[in-house]
Amino acid sequence: MLLAGCAPAPPTPSGRVKVVATLGILADWARQVGGERVEVTALLTGNESPHTYEIKPADVKTIADARILFRVGLGLEDWLDAAIENSGNKKLVVVNVADGATGIVAGDAEDKYGNPHIWLDPEYAKAGIENLVKELEKLDPKGESLYRRREAVYFVQLDSLSRAIKAQVATLSDKRFISFHDAWPYFCRRFGLQVVATVEPIPGQEPSAKELARLVDLIRSERIKVITTEPQLSSVLPDMLAKETGVKVVSLNPLESGGGYIAALGTSANALINALR
Numbered sequence: 001m002l003l004a005g006c007a008p009a010p011p012t013p014s015g016r017v018k019v020v021a022t023l024g025i026l027a028d029w030a031r032q033v034g035g036e037r038v039e040v041t042a043l044l045t046g047n048e049s050p051h052t053y054e055i056k057p058a059d060v061k062t063i064a065d066a067r068i069l070f071r072v073g074l075g076l077e078d079w080l081d082a083a084i085e086n087s088g089n090k091k092l093v094v095v096n097v098a099d100g101a102t103g104i105v106a107g108d109a110e111d112k113y114g115n116p117h118i119w120l121d122p123e124y125a126k127a128g129i130e131n132l133v134k135e136l137e138k139l140d141p142k143g144e145s146l147y148r149r150r151e152a153v154y155f156v157q158l159d160s161l162s163r164a165i166k167a168q169v170a171t172l173s174d175k176r177f178i179s180f181h182d183a184w185p186y187f188c189r190r191f192g193l194q195v196v197a198t199v200e201p202i203p204g205q206e207p208s209a210k211e212l213a214r215l216v217d218l219i220r221s222e223r224i225k226v227i228t229t230e231p232q233l234s235s236v237l238p239d240m241l242a243k244e245t246g247v248k249v250v251s252l253n254p255l256e257s258g259g260g261y262i263a264a265l266g267t268s269a270n271a272l273i274n275a276l277r
């Protein structure tokens, strides 16, 4: 008891490693590999766009209490920098999904580090999970075998998801679509789909009338059948394009909606593939 003030505090009273993730998908990954040994919080609920998220005072407190901050990186979560500073948490370990990633696709004028949507390719997901597991092992060596076992199980599930999507895409004769914002380049590269244009190349900046007219021409001349939108964004423009050209609007969720990453990606892939069929 006398020494209590001198001894370093354990990660949490329960001994669990506190992980704060930015996206719900990343929180899902942390729970998948960490099981009972981690306590995971996500900053985003899934209804916000991570490009324009505004940090809340409660988020700073969550970061102050965490041992690991798990984020995508590539500048997606620029809004975190001040919060990390303000949290005063000197022991916080920041793990980026993008750490060590190669093959990053060029981004828009505002993405100086490249397009950040790497989590939509299960192979980048595996690399990001591996980054996290390495840090979990360092902070909690006793959990090593559990982390490795759970990671292996999850990777098998990811591989099976990838195989299922690839097999379905292979049956399509037309693999092209227009996406509302540029979230899907890694997903498309992995599975052989093709984005021919983006309605809003810079998130939050609406296209001009001239750019919209160009999209209408493109849909007609190239016979594009599908345009995708996202639940976190307004569908006014996609709906307008649909009315004008007859293109089908499909809602894909690049974020988590409560069922975890595999369910989210599988649902989006199915919706897109069914629309393209």
Ligand SMILES: [Zn+2]
Pocket (backbone or CB within 6 Å): 051, 117, 181, 182, 183, 203
């Ligand atoms: Zn995005």
